[in-house]
Amino acid sequence: GAGVSQSPSNKVTEKGKDVELRCDPISGHTALYWYRQSLGQGLEFLIYFQGNSAPDKSGLPSDRFSAERTGGSVSTLTIQRTQQEDSAVYLCASGRSGIQYEQYFGPGTRLTVT
Amino acid sequence: AQTVTQSQPEMSVQEAETVTLSCTYDTSENNYYLFWYKQPPSRQMILVIRQEAYKQQNATENRFSVNFQKAAKSFSLKISDSQLGDTAMYFCAFSYGNKLVFGAGTILRVKS
DSSP states (O other), X not given: OOOOEEEOSEEEEXXXXXXXXXXXXXXXXXXXXXXXXXXXXXXXXXXXXXXXXXXXXXXXXXXXXXXXXXXXSOEEEEEOSOOGGGOEEEEEEEESSSTTSOOEEOOOEEEEEX | OOEEEOOOSEEEEEXXXXXXXXXXXXXXXXXXXXXXXXXXTTOOOEEEEEEXXXXXXXXXXXXXXXXXXXXXXXXXXXXXXXXXXXXXXXXEEEEETTEEEEOOOEEEEEEO
């Protein structure tokens, strides 16, 4: 079956612009995660969605970052007024309910803020 | 603080040989899960192996096995009979609440 897909694969934007990153999870997966991977760093948790429950936004680095998940499926991560330090690869993962289960990752979106 | 330390930024191994990647972590939790993920140049993260902290028996998955020492908070990954396709960045992680806490990764290069 289809895996997790993300779009765009690469995004170059000017400082101060807003960007939207999209994630299409595996069908039937109720859990969806967003992570940020900066150059030479591990993955940094951003936000977690589980079914219809309120999302866990504890990893969002500032109020410029927001995310939504419509209909329990597609998710969009929005970064407003982008800064150069936002440059990173943004990874989305989906899985079954419960942190003990495997997370299936998408290929990521490489964001470059100039 | 919840942290993961991977002390080896880069490692190399000859094809068919065995290599061990180190991982130590710090958590205040008693029940958690530990993971090794692999990220090849394609950027797609793939689960390699998983360990439940309440199980003393070390997990194995074909050529991959772990040495889990809970008291020492150590979770190393052993790759036997290394193959060229094992070349990737390897990340150690543990579960904390709704999230995974990742280390900075170890780049493994398998040489022919």
